[in-house]
Amino acid sequence: MPTDPVIEVAGVTKTFAGVRALDDVDFTLNRGEIHALVGENGAGKSTLIKVLTGIHTPDAGRITRKGHISTIYQEVNLVPLMSVAANLFLGREPRNRLGLIDRARRSADAAELLTGYGITADVSSPLGTLAVGEQQMVALARAVEADADVVIMDEPTSSLEPREVETLLEVVRKLHEAGIAIIYVSHRMDELYRICDTVTVLRDGRSVHSGPLKELPRIELVSLMLGRSVNEIQKHGTTAFGEDHYAGREPVLEATGLTSKPRINAVNVAIRPGEVVGLAGLLGSGRTETAKAIIGALPLDDGTVLVAGKPVPHNVKAATKAGISMLAEDRKTEGIIPNLSVRENIVLAALPRLSRFGVISRARQDRIVDTFITRLRIKVSSPEQKVAELSGGNQQKVLLARWLCTEPKILLLDEPTRGIDVGAKAEVQALIDELAREGLAVLLISSELDELLDGADRLIVLRDGAVAGELEGAQLTREHVLGAIAAEVMDDADSN
């Protein structure tokens, strides 16, 4: 491919309050190429993107840009209170003859456009009422439709499930055919190898490799990212889930008839100590809602939750007290407390346990925090660093630590490895495994099928807010799960 750079970065350095996020980085994006940008959590990928788009001003270095850049940032960046249509066309609204916004046309265009991305939600409803994955698709549509010469995608698939991922990859391919250059950030190796031409690897803010992707063996790419030798990695393998472990005891969690119209309907979930139950389903099938219903964060029309046979009042406080914890899907709005330090964020939910007469013990806190920072390899300059300054993946680890230190009996994990790098993902998975072995009951929600298949002992498949089937043992194969999910597609075909 002839080199025809649309973006050229030379010697860029960016420092945040003591953290060197980018260190003398060179990077070139050529016209028409799909360029993978990879690296561990906190390697500097998002920062590089923000420097490219002008959100951050670099401390040193030179950036040359040609043409219009359109970006999908890592955290969904849309306006939740505005309608889907308004979000989609914000800044380039269709006008009528008087120069005023043509709202009818905007809605019509939006509806038509989104259908192409598999979104059928009402475009006049506020964006915030859509599931996170759907929002991600809206963001994608918005970025793609902006007539850009370069499209940057920072972990666009982290909240998408297989069918949506295919849609997205299809879009990427079309853009590629139209000659648009793409920067693609993802922690999912499969996707990278399927679509990307070239790769740049960042490690600790430095660019350690740049070149064609196809020639680079997967294991070598991982070794470049982690900065460890190929041998060392081979010993560990890629997913870190161990053997299935099945516990013969009584269920510790029994949720029956969970109903919250119109989102979920008569969902039953039972988990035994030591068991990992997976929730599978399409985007918007009600997985998040089920988890929220269990922890008491969703107003219920009907349904009961029993922990160890005892009913739990339907509110988060009571559920937490009974030993249920939930790692929320949307870490930005439902997870981190941005103003507080990493330490404060980690111990937040465990505070009552760490204090006497309401007064907090600093020593006990520090011990726990240090343990988890080491165990989860959270990359921080100090436990006192503000959590908002961490990279996305590291924030996720902080939240995981928050729940683990409450020593829960039941852990609900909604997309626990979302946005987490390969190395850390393996660690988190190993951790889930280990916790289950210690007797914890885990509900695992993941859009990554492999993660579910490897990690779960049993799978509950949801469809349209209701249980569509349960898979166990030998049924836990890709084909079976896709079959259960695909039933919906066939249903749709029937009804049409």
Added chain:
Amino acid sequence: MTTPMTTLTAATRTKVLQRQGAAVALVLMVAVSWLVFPRFGSLDNLRDLALQGSFLAVIALGMTFVIITGGIDLSVGSLYALGGVLAAWGSQYGFLVALALPLLVCGLIGLINGLLIARTNMAPFIVTLASLLFARGLLLAITDEGANTYQIPPDSAFVELGRGTVFGFGYPIFIAAVLCVLGGMILNRTSFGQNVFAAGGAEQSAILMGVPVAKTKILVYTMSGTLAGLAGALTAAYLQSGVTVIGVGTELDAISVVVIGGTLLTGGMGTVLGTVIGVGLIKVIQNVINQIGTLDSNYQSVVSGVFLLVVVVLQRILRR
């Protein structure tokens, strides 16, 4: 609407009702007042009600924009008074000066508010609190510590602006109405309006989406200042003098009516129509208190407080 999913279900109908909670309250209030106090519905009373409401509506219009961006403007009360004094002083140089001077000066203070808020990341509450003090101080300075009250020549064209009527309805009512219609149009049908919503709904996201958030905020505060100045000028024309003691606490009135009208104080949501309805509600309750007539003056504020509470609680319950 060609959205395939839009059907007027029962759910959406309740939604409409919820959003118009204030309107429902207003209609009820008016109906009850009309029945209980025969004089409430007299043309004279309604004209006065509308006229009094029009000054507040002009101020609250600017406040609506500010609040939708997630901000607040405490300086409007002082700017309202300052605008009146400047208009009265300017009226000796003719109509244009009388009208333009308050708009320019108050707009400039609004612009400074906007610049400080948008460019330095200081809280709107505190920036505009400082301008509340500053504008009051400026007003005292130009009136010799309040000793001078500038009079507007009764025969000047400027007085006509405040006192003229069409079918007995004062010009300010029409001016306020036109501005509110324009304001609603700007808010919903221009990209500036969309930017206002975006800036308030999710500032960081809006910046990432390429919305000129800073510029939008600056404009919005400038607008609020200018409108407060205009309201002051209209009031001065109506009162035929630049009264120095008006506008104390007007900012709270303006905020109340905006919020009663359903605009979220946290930003990102709101309507001009709601604000107009809010103005109506506040003025009607004030009028009703007068119609009762026998209410001890100290009880009057208790009643206003309780009323404010009832409206916001009702609205909140409706919205659930």
Added chain:
Amino acid sequence: SPQTTNSGGPAASAAQQQTSGPGCSRAKTGYPQVDVKGATVGFSQSEKEANPFRVAETQSIKDEAAKRGVNLLVTNAQSDLNKQISDIKSLLDRGAKLLIVAPLNSDGLQPAFDAAKAKQVPVITIDRKVTSQPCTDYLTFIGSDFVEQGKRAAQQMVKATGGSGKVAILLGASGNNVTVDRTKGFKDGIAGTGLTVVAEQTGEFDRSKGQAVMEQLIQSNPDITAVYAENDEMGVGAVTALKAAGKSPGKDVKIVSVDGTRNAVQLVADGSYTAVIESNPRFGPLAFDTLEKFGKGDEIPQNIVISDDEYDTTNAAQKLSNAY
């Protein structure tokens, strides 16, 4: 300009008057005749009845109305000028045939007066003079002369201090014409004497602010020998401040204020206050007399100055019951 005669006798009840300016009669205005007895009269009060002056003023109007068999309608503008205009319009709307208005401010009530004029309803303004046209926009003004009050305060101050010393002025609320007039009168009054004003700061007619300001001033100017407070409340606050600073008010620091509230007059009687110039709030009798006279077709003067008493150490104890 209006002159005040000092009645010397008990203040208030009789409310003597001195009039000035060309007269005004029903013939001149062309207004219809209205009998005060049995008439509907509107009274628009400006501020909440939360200070002694306003309480006494409203009470005086109400008492007199009851005495004369008047159907009285009362509104309160709660310190909001626009509300006072609405109030007056609503009084007209509710059938008031005569109006008594205590204006919130000297300027800005023109629309209300115009509305009254349109309905041929005579308006009497009390306690604060407005800048509109007498006999056209309103009939007459009944009230104190605030400049004169300031002058009389100055006279008392000169008498008490022997005409020399350093004075601190506790100003009323900024932008208020009562403040402006009482300051002007006082400064004119001490001109040419050995009294010098070393500080003038607003206490906003409020006791605690008066106290706070006095506390500051007595620290930075320990040589202050006199305090002029533009209302009693601030004066009483100043007494508390001076006592706390180890001074003995009324003796090493002379205090003169305007109003005539019971608390201040009591202090004069007790010897820790120098003098109080009364601002007479009892407008009822005078206001209704004037309306009656006007109704009969008599000529009434443009300004009716209500007589203000004064209290000093020689008479405060006897006159205490006259204070409000």
Added chain:
Amino acid sequence: MTLTATRTRWLQDNGVYVAVVALLLFNALFTANFLTLGNFTTQLVQAAPVLIVALGMALVIGTEGVDLSVGAVMALAAAIIPLYLGAGPLVAITMALVVGLAAGAFNGFLVAEVGIQPIVATLALLVGGRGLALVIAEGQLVQLHDPAFLALGTGDVLGIPISVLIAVLLAVVVAGLTNRTTFGRQLVAIGGNRKAATLAGLPVNRVLVGVYAICGVLAAVAGVLATSRLAASDPADMGLLMELSAITAVVVGGTPLTGGKVRVLGTVMGVVLMQLVRATLIKHNLPDSIAQMIQAAIIIAAVYVARERR
């Protein structure tokens, strides 16, 4: 980090202290009789009620709220005192504090349980509370003579005025509360991200009601002290515009209005700074117009220095 960056950061954290020191220096040099014990006592005594209110306000602001009703609550407390003073000062004070607690808890209930935005929820009490106080007091100012009650405002312990002692004590308690207790941590977590705090199982509503109740009680304490110092119950003027003074002091002291952070010592310094500004303007006998404009400028300058950078 560069030197200038360090310096800006330092100034940002300590701006209010620098401003206080600067103003003290200015006064020492240019204000007559400033460096006297009596003068310092005066400043502290005047600042005490504002500080007490500001402490409560800081907590409320920490939860991303605001309490506009503090002045009205002070007035309510003032109105209650004479009603019960006959039964002894202790009874009167207790009743005033109970009313403050009830008012605060009511605000908290509206904010937490009903879900009304703090500024509006407390606006209702701002509008109606003072009226209620006046109704209770029948619009009258009542002079107070109970010596035990008045001692609260005028008495001292080892030369330190009682009101100042109380304010300092309360500041220490509030500092301990915010920095050392579960309650304090939960409060800032709620202010930082209420949704996340709820999902973390924190007792969000209980904490919110608690915070507003504390703010109400503190406002009542301030009302009691101010009433005692004035030797009169004056519900018409007691605590007028106190909400703005308190908010200004809190923000000038470095607590952001966006919640998630409470700076107690900063708040103390914010109160001291605003008190010094007022004192300086009065002592230099500036006209009200200039004084107001200078105050505006100082507020902007102080907040500008302490602002959070993006």
